[in-house]
Amino acid sequence: MAVHSFQHPRLTVSLSLGHKYNGWYLIFAKPYRTADSREISRLDASGPFKSAWSTRPRFWFNPKARSGWELDGESLLDLLLSLDVHEPPLFAIVDHEAGVNKVEVLLAEHQLAHYCENCGRWEVAGDNALRWFMVHSDRLPRYICPACHARDWFGARLLRSLKRLSHKIFC
Numbered sequence: 001m002a003v004h005s006f007q008h009p010r011l012t013v014s015l016s017l018g019h020k021y022n023g024w025y026l027i028f029a030k031p032y033r034t035a036d037s038r039e040i041s042r043l044d045a046s047g048p049f050k051s052a053w054s055t056r057p058r059f060w061f062n063p064k065a066r067s068g069w070e071l072d073g074e075s076l077l078d079l080l081l082s083l084d085v086h087e088p089p090l091f092a093i094v095d096h097e098a099g100v101n102k103v104e105v106l107l108a109e110h111q112l113a114h115y116c117e118n119c120g121r122w123e124v125a126g127d128n129a130l131r132w133f134m135v136h137s138d139r140l141p142r143y144i145c146p147a148c149h150a151r152d153w154f155g156a157r158l159l160r161s162l163k164r165l166s167h168k169i170f171c
């Protein structure tokens with residue numbers, strides 16, 4: 001299972017959708033040399049809106065979110081809804097309030113790009129790319145990358161053996 005990536009007919013780069021803490025992000029599907037950050041735009045609107053959880057995650061799409069690739073008069077949501085016909089849709093609009101659309105995310109959790117809460121790296125799209133470990137899943141699942149996971153595990157193991165050792169010495 002790999003992170004879903006998609007291309008817009010006007011663009012040459014591959015994009016992915018991801019979440020970080022409770023925010024939704026449009027990101028580059030992989031690191032591009034011309035881009036210094038994987039993140040292109042945060043998509044969810046802050047303010048009076050709450051992103052409610054149904055069977056699929058939903059959030060209010062920030063009408064001011066921009067990628068820089070929109071045509072005049074086009075919103076980022078318009079752009080993300082106008083993918084090639086062979087691409088699966090990313091969102092369905094489920095509500096509308098004061099010029100703001102609420103969207104339901106149509107990709108499954110495993111198709112989204114995940115953010116390592118320890119080192120801040122995003123997962124990369126591609127069949128052979130490593131996936132991050134899910135560490136909490138209360139509302140939106142949270143993740144940690146394999147390198148940080150291994151370090152944590154090693155650190156915890158070292159601490160346990162040190163405790164055992166001090167126990168032997170002092171008891």
Ligand SMILES: [Zn+2]
Pocket residue numbers: 116117118119120121144145146147148149
């Ligand atoms: Zn990490």
